[in-house]
Amino acid sequence: MSRNKTLFMIMVIALFFLSGCWDRKELNDLAIELGWGLDKEKNNQIRITAQFIIPSNVGTSQTGGGGGKGKSFFIETGTGKDTLEAVQKMQTKLSREVFRGHRRVILLGEKLAKQGLAPILDTYSRDPEIRLRADALIVKGHTAKQFLEASYPLESIPALGALKEHMQIGGMGDTSLLNFLKAATSEGINPTLPVINLTGSSKGFEVTGIGIFNKNLQLIGFLNPSEQKMFLWIIDRLNQHILTANMPQGTGNAGLFLTKLNRKIKPSIQGRTIKCDIVLSGEGVIRENNTKLDLTQAKNLTLLEHVFEKATENQASQTLKRVQTQYGTDIFGIGEAIHQKYPSQWKGLKKNWDKQFREVQMSVHASLVIRRVGLTGPSMQLNNSDIKK
Amino acid sequence: MMKTFRKIKPLKKAIQELERSSELPPNVQDGVLHTSLTENEQALKQIFENCSDIVFRTIIINEQAKMLLVYVDGLVEMKTLDQVLIKPMMFEGMPNGLKDAGSVGKIVQDRLIAFSKVDAYSTIHEVIQGILKANLAVLVEGESQALLADIKGFEKRSIEEPSAELVVRGPRDGFTETLRVNTNLVRRRIRSPRLKMESASIGDLSQTDVVIAYIEGIVQDPVLEEVRQRVLRIQIDGVLESAFIEEFIEDMPFSPFPQIQNTERPDVVCASLLEGKVAIFVDNTPFVLIAPMTFWTGVLAAEDYYERALYTTFIRWIRFVLINISLFLPSLYVAITTYHPQLIPTSLLISVAAAREGIPFPAVVEALMMEFLFEGLREAGVRLPKPIGSAVSIVGALVIGQAAVEAGIISAPMVIIVATTGIASFSFPRYNLGTAYRMLRFPMLFLAGMLGLYGVACGALAIIIHLTNIRSFGIPYLSPIAPQIPRGLKDVLIRSPRWNMTHRPKLIVGEEKERIPEGQQPGPRKGGLNE
Numbered sequence: 001m002s003r004n005k006t007l008f009m010i011m012v013i014a015l016f017f018l019s020g021c022w023d024r025k026e027l028n029d030l031a032i033e034l035g036w037g038l039d040k041e042k043n044n045q046i047r048i049t050a051q052f053i054i055p056s057n058v059g060t061s062q063t064g065g066g067g068g069k070g071k072s073f074f075i076e077t078g079t080g081k082d083t084l085e086a087v088q089k090m091q092t093k094l095s096r097e098v099f100r101g102h103r104r105v106i107l108l109g110e111k112l113a114k115q116g117l118a119p120i121l122d123t124y125s126r127d128p129e130i131r132l133r134a135d136a137l138i139v140k141g142h143t144a145k146q147f148l149e150a151s152y153p154l155e156s157i158p159a160l161g162a163l164k165e166h167m168q169i170g171g172m173g174d175t176s177l178l179n180f181l182k183a184a185t186s187e188g189i190n191p192t193l194p195v196i197n198l199t200g201s202s203k204g205f206e207v208t209g210i211g212i213f214n215k216n217l218q219l220i221g222f223l224n225p226s227e228q229k230m231f232l233w234i235i236d237r238l239n240q241h242i243l244t245a246n247m248p249q250g251t252g253n254a255g256l257f258l259t260k261l262n263r264k265i266k267p268s269i270q271g272r273t274i275k276c277d278i279v280l281s282g283e284g285v286i287r288e289n290n291t292k293l294d295l296t297q298a299k300n301l302t303l304l305e306h307v308f309e310k311a312t313e314n315q316a317s318q319t320l321k322r323v324q325t326q327y328g329t330d331i332f333g334i335g336e337a338i339h340q341k342y343p344s345q346w347k348g349l350k351k352n353w354d355k356q357f358r359e360v361q362m363s364v365h366a367s368l369v370i371r372r373v374g375l376t377g378p379s380m381q382l383n384n385s386d387i388k389k
Numbered sequence: 390m391m392k393t394f395r396k397i398k399p400l401k402k403a404i405q406e407l408e409r410s411s412e413l414p415p416n417v418q419d420g421v422l423h424t425s426l427t428e429n430e431q432a433l434k435q436i437f438e439n440c441s442d443i444v445f446r447t448i449i450i451n452e453q454a455k456m457l458l459v460y461v462d463g464l465v466e467m468k469t470l471d472q473v474l475i476k477p478m479m480f481e482g483m484p485n486g487l488k489d490a491g492s493v494g495k496i497v498q499d500r501l502i503a504f505s506k507v508d509a510y511s512t513i514h515e516v517i518q519g520i521l522k523a524n525l526a527v528l529v530e531g532e533s534q535a536l537l538a539d540i541k542g543f544e545k546r547s548i549e550e551p552s553a554e555l556v557v558r559g560p561r562d563g564f565t566e567t568l569r570v571n572t573n574l575v576r577r578r579i580r581s582p583r584l585k586m587e588s589a590s591i592g593d594l595s596q597t598d599v600v601i602a603y604i605e606g607i608v609q610d611p612v613l614e615e616v617r618q619r620v621l622r623i624q625i626d627g628v629l630e631s632a633f634i635e636e637f638i639e640d641m642p643f644s645p646f647p648q649i650q651n652t653e654r655p656d657v658v659c660a661s662l663l664e665g666k667v668a669i670f671v672d673n674t675p676f677v678l679i680a681p682m683t684f685w686t687g688v689l690a691a692e693d694y695y696e697r698a699l700y701t702t703f704i705r706w707i708r709f710v711l712i713n714i715s716l717f718l719p720s721l722y723v724a725i726t727t728y729h730p731q732l733i734p735t736s737l738l739i740s741v742a743a744a745r746e747g748i749p750f751p752a753v754v755e756a757l758m759m760e761f762l763f764e765g766l767r768e769a770g771v772r773l774p775k776p777i778g779s780a781v782s783i784v785g786a787l788v789i790g791q792a793a794v795e796a797g798i799i800s801a802p803m804v805i806i807v808a809t810t811g812i813a814s815f816s817f818p819r820y821n822l823g824t825a826y827r828m829l830r831f832p833m834l835f836l837a838g839m840l841g842l843y844g845v846a847c848g849a850l851a852i853i854i855h856l857t858n859i860r861s862f863g864i865p866y867l868s869p870i871a872p873q874i875p876r877g878l879k880d881v882l883i884r885s886p887r888w889n890m891t892h893r894p895k896l897i898v899g900e901e902k903e904r905i906p907e908g909q910q911p912g913p914r915k916g917g918l919n920e
Binding site: 023024027032034058101 | 726741747751752838
């Protein structure tokens with residue numbers, strides 16, 4: 001018995017030494033990649049561009065002191081028939097193994113996006129080393145390589161700058177690839193991706209709206225930033241929003257900082273016509289008031305709320321109209337809402353949904369609530385006589 | 390267990406019998422005292438041959454009676470001996486002469502020896518034992534009995550604050566090396582006849598006094614019986630510290646976790662006795678054993694009960710967190726950086742990667758080296774004389790903390806990890822449980838280095854399984870968490886106020902389960918003071 005026990009123990013211990021360590025990788029043997037770019041190449045090939053950090057240059061200034069450090073990142077490229085082949089080509093130029101677990105940003109060249117993303121997307125959901133929580137962005141007018149080569153003064157790793165910019169505009173950053181894949185696989189909604197653009201001096205970049213895809217995952221058009229905001233609000237992915245509206249009589253404008261944004265999509269089918277009522281709601285704080293209104297008066301608040309609601313409704317219906325007429329792809333998920341409410345009718349509608357979508361009669365209704373008006377009622381610089389009670 | 394016990398006892402007796410007879414010289418018949426003083430003296434002198442610390446003093450009283458005093462020099466109180474016994478006997482003699490008395494010995498016992506505790510013995514063996522236990526032996530001509538007077542008077546350390554268990558608030562007296570002083574410290578705190586102290590002698594040569602203390606009615610009888618049996622069956626040549634006893638009576642000798650608590654504090658012993666535990670006092674050591682022990686008593690400090698309840702609860706949770714840090718932090722760091730770098734937030738990963746740049750060793754080797762050095766530093770600091778000890782820690786901190794990082798041999802995050810772990814491992818209120826954790830850190834590091842988080846999880850699981858398996862004198866080690874006793878959690882997860890701890894630990898206590906009556910929550914009287 002005790003001999004068996006000893007034998008057993010030896011075998012268990014041997015198990016550790018025989019099987020252990022096979023996937024052990026020290027941090028200083030990894031090339032940590034944070035940004036990733038995809039471009040179209042000739043001969044139906046793709047080119048990948050990766051932004052790697054140079055750890056010795058990003059560390060704390062403990063040893064440097066002088067500040068004369070080099071760049072904290074570098075760029076490497078590879079081309080191939082698919083991503084894996086391209087990565088293999090790239091690996092031959094790198095002394096350390098490519099580590100993709102921390103990839104934060106995937107950049108897609110405009111040309112590649114227009115050609116269609118379907119052939120290259122598989123690896124992002126199959127490879128266990130890649131995480132789905134990455135931001136996918138379309139580079140408008142440039143290639144992804146050009147974008148990754150640009151430097152950005154605020155962040156030592158430019159790719160992270162792109163991610164943070166996307167988060168700043170109120171969208172939920174870090175998840176656009178996941179959302180893209182979700183939308184691509186479900187019926188009744190078409191995928192979109194945010195668009196980023198190099199600013200003229202190539203010393204930075206800005207998020208300039210979103211790109212609209214059709215069901216074949218081809219880029220077919222763009223929305224501008226204000227349309228993007230409305231789009232995000234309608235698909236319920238907007239965290240906060242600053243709304244500025246002009247008073248109808250041309251007596252100044254006011255700014256509302258909105259949180260607790262919500263939306264409801266209420267489709268209804270009457271005979272052959274499909275109607276869709278979209279209710280946008282939110283609560284906010286007045287952050288700027290260039291009108292002469294005294295905001296401590298309840299009637300003035302109601303007036304302002306009404307102005308803001310009108311502005312929202314206008315913007316939203318313009319966005320909806322443009323998408324419906326110009327692109328005709330349902331990026332708002334109207335089809336999904338109909339599917340949920342009218343499952344049986346949806347079966348007939350879904351085959352021809354893109355065409356049907358153009359015919360949907362949209363109406364937008366906004367209901368905004370002003371919770372607080374800030375520290376003062378009327379603007380402080382106004383004379384008492386100017387203030388409209 | 391009972392079987393081996395029964396087998397051992399007759400054997401033990403036989404051996405002792407054999408030893409006793411071989412101790413005695415051949416001319417002493419049957420080990421019984423004679424009436425002749427000269428013969429007795431010769432026999433004793435033969436036994437104590439070459440024992441220069443044994444004093445033989447002959448006194449002749451009134452030119453008639455001859456007496457022999459035998460004692461160990463230094464163990465009896467010389468002043469008392471001179472003033473109370475020798476001086477009056479030699480100068481004043483018997484008060485009324487000897488004629489009317491029946492026996493000299495009787496007179497000596499009744500009238501002459503003014504000590505509180507005097508007994509008569511008739512075998513040489515008993516006399517020898519008495520002398521060695523710091524008694525004064527008085528032998529009288531014509532008597533086959535010897536008197537043993539208890540006038541112990543050896544040097545002893547005064548009561549000091551125990552150095553291993555310090556408190557901000559609480560009593561500052563600690564046990565000493567003298568058994569009687571230690572039992573007195575406890576008796577002064579529990580003045581009840583129900584506090585029992587059974588004594589025994591363990592060790593064939595050392596004959597060390599051992600006292601098993603408990604409170605009748607509160608102690609669980611099977612536990613007490615088990616303690617008694619385990620202590621009494623010990624066969625050993627000498628007991629120099631209570632650890633000797635501990636190693637003979639613990640349930641799982643090869644477990645890294647201690648199953649018997651030890652303490653230098655009388656208040657801790659009293660608190661344990663009041664919960665129904667058994668204390669084992671051993672002569673010549675300030676460390677008193679307390680059984681049964683649970684894991685949680687190892688992480689609770691004496692002061693927990695002297696500070697306010699809310700604060701203690703807070704400190705307890707900090708302690709729980711630190712305890713886990715002390716076991717898992719280095720292995721988690723190694724596992725995550727070498728196997729799962731995906732798990733670290735990106736910016737942290739970049740910092741760690743930057744710090745690891747140019748480090749020649751793999752993370753696991755680095756961690757093992759640093760932990761090894763840390764343990765070495767601790768060991769060196771404990772053993773060295775005090776003035777050098779501080780120098781070692783300064784040099785160690787400089788070498789490890791600063792120079793190694795600057796030389797690019799060790800990465801800075803690793804120094805932070807090891808230092809944090811070190812601090813955390815000293816947050817154990819009981820030193821011996823901390824040692825278990827410090828030791829287990831190394832196998833955990835190996836597992837982390839070879840299998841990553843999977844290894845850490847396996848190791849943690851193995852430790853938990855082991856912990857649930859331990860029994861200390863029949864009490865589950867993890868109680869009251871496993872098995873769960875809801876009422877017991879009041880003193881583990883939180884520290885409930887005193888008036889709320891109405892019951893003694895369920896699994897440990899015997900008959901009297903209730904500690905205090907309920908409904909003693911303080912507060913202002915309803916309706917105010919005027920009513």
